[in-house]
Each structure stands twice: as structure tokens, then as C-alpha cells.
Amino acid sequence: LTFQVLTPNDKVKLGAAYTDPTSLPGPIEILSVQGGIFQTEEGDMVLHLHGTFSDKDGKVYAGHLVPDGNPVLATLEAVIAEITDVRLIRRYDEDTGLKLITPEPL
Numbered sequence: 001l002t003f004q005v006l007t008p009n010d011k012v013k014l015g016a017a018y019t020d021p022t023s024l025p026g027p028i029e030i031l032s033v034q035g036g037i038f039q040t041e042e043g044d045m046v047l048h049l050h051g052t053f054s055d056k057d058g059k060v061y062a063g064h065l066v067p068d069g070n071p072v073l074a075t076l077e078a079v080i081a082e083i084t085d086v087r088l089i090r091r092y093d094e095d096t097g098l099k100l101i102t103p104e105p106l
Helices: none
Strands: 002-004 006-008 016-018 029-040 045-054 060-065 086-093 098-105
Touching: 029 060, 029 098
Parallel strands: 029 086
Antiparallel strands: 002 060, 006 016, 029 045, 045 060, 086 098
16 A cells, blocks of 8 residues: 655645655555546546555555555455536646646536
8 A cells, every 4th residue: 555645844835745655565455445537637537546444453544545556456346426517627726736626617
């Protein structure tokens, strides 16, 4: 499992930023995962996920999943719902300094 969490950071506009990735040895139990599939301004697709997990001792972890750092042992079931009549774009926001989800009508 490889993930990041928010931590106070006075150097960014919002006063918090993601930590460097943390990796935990497996096996890890998935308790919940939620997120979205968005498009960037350049047209690339992005999978953005957060989750809660537990290790072999039952200790719980939570955070933002890091791409390519989370192999699955056997299967991972997912339900994906489509939002119609709107497109979700991740755009850079000057006020926050983050790429935020911006809905646009189709």
C-alpha cells in the first residue's frame, strides 16, 4: 500500500499539503475506497482515489492512493457510476493553488 496524507504546511496557499508517499508492506485489507475519474484540461484521464485500509494487526490507515503503488492480490470489485450531461475537468485554481474538479455542461 502506498498513500499520502494531508499535513500542515505554511509554504502553500491552503496551509496544508500532501506528505511524501508512505509505503506499508502487505497484505493490507481494503476497508473502503472512493474517488472519481476525471479529465485534465489536456484531455488525459485521471483516477483519483482515497481509501481506508488495515494491516495484519488491525491498525487502520487512510489517505490518498498513489498511482502504481497499490497492487491487488486477487480481485478488487468496483462500482462505477456515470454522470451524464456534464463533464468533470480538473483545472488549476489560482486561489487554492490546486487542481480542482470543475463541472462543465456537455
